[in-house]
Amino acid sequence: MKKYNNHSPRRQLLHNHTNIVLCFLLCFFFATAKLANGANLVSGKYISTSGKNIVLRLKIGKPCPSNLIVEQSISSGNSIKSTSPKARKINTKGGTTKWLFRNTQPGNLTLTTVLGKPLQGNVSSVVRYRDPKSGQFTEQRITP
Numbered sequence: 001m002k003k004y005n006n007h008s009p010r011r012q013l014l015h016n017h018t019n020i021v022l023c024f025l026l027c028f029f030f031a032t033a034k035l036a037n038g039a040n041l042v043s044g045k046y047i048s049t050s051g052k053n054i055v056l057r058l059k060i061g062k063p064c065p066s067n068l069i070v071e072q073s074i075s076s077g078n079s080i081k082s083t084s085p086k087a088r089k090i091n092t093k094g095g096t097t098k099w100l101f102r103n104t105q106p107g108n109l110t111l112t113t114v115l116g117k118p119l120q121g122n123v124s125s126v127v128r129y130r131d132p133k134s135g136q137f138t139e140q141r142i143t144p
Contacts (some may be wrong), residue, residue, distance in 0.1 A: 066130075124141060
C-alpha cells in the first residue's frame with residue numbers, strides 16, 4: 001500500500017495559496033461591508049456654481065444623523081449677500097458659511113448662497129455628522 005506524504009512541497013504550496021486567497025477574500029468582504037454600512041448616509045452635489053447663485057443639494061438617507069454641520073468655502077474676493085436656509089454663521093469677507101441642522105429627516109436638503117457678483121474662483125463644502133448606528137464621526141468633502 002502506497003502512503004501519501006501530506007507534507008510534500010507541492011501540497012504545502014497549494015495550501016499556502018489557498019490561505020492567501022481566503023485571507024484576501026475575507027479582507028475584501030469586511031472592507032466592502034464597512035463601506036456599505038457607513039457610506040451614503042449623507043451625499044451631496046453642487047447643482048449650480050455659476051453666476052451669483054451657488055446651489056448645493058444634500059441627500060440624507062436612512063437612518064439619518066440627528067445633527068448635520070455643513071461648512072461651505074468660496075475663494076476670497078467673493079461677497080456673500082444671503083443664504084437659504086439661513087446660515088448659522090457667515091464670514092462675508094473670508095468666504096465661509098456654516099449651517100447647523102438639528103433633528104434632520106431623510107430626503108433632500110437644498111442650500112443656496114447668493115453672492116454680490118458672479119462667483120470668481122472655487123467653491124467646496126465639508127459635511128460633518130455622527131453615524132447614528134456606529135457613533136463614528138464622519139466628514140465628507142463635496143466639490144463641483
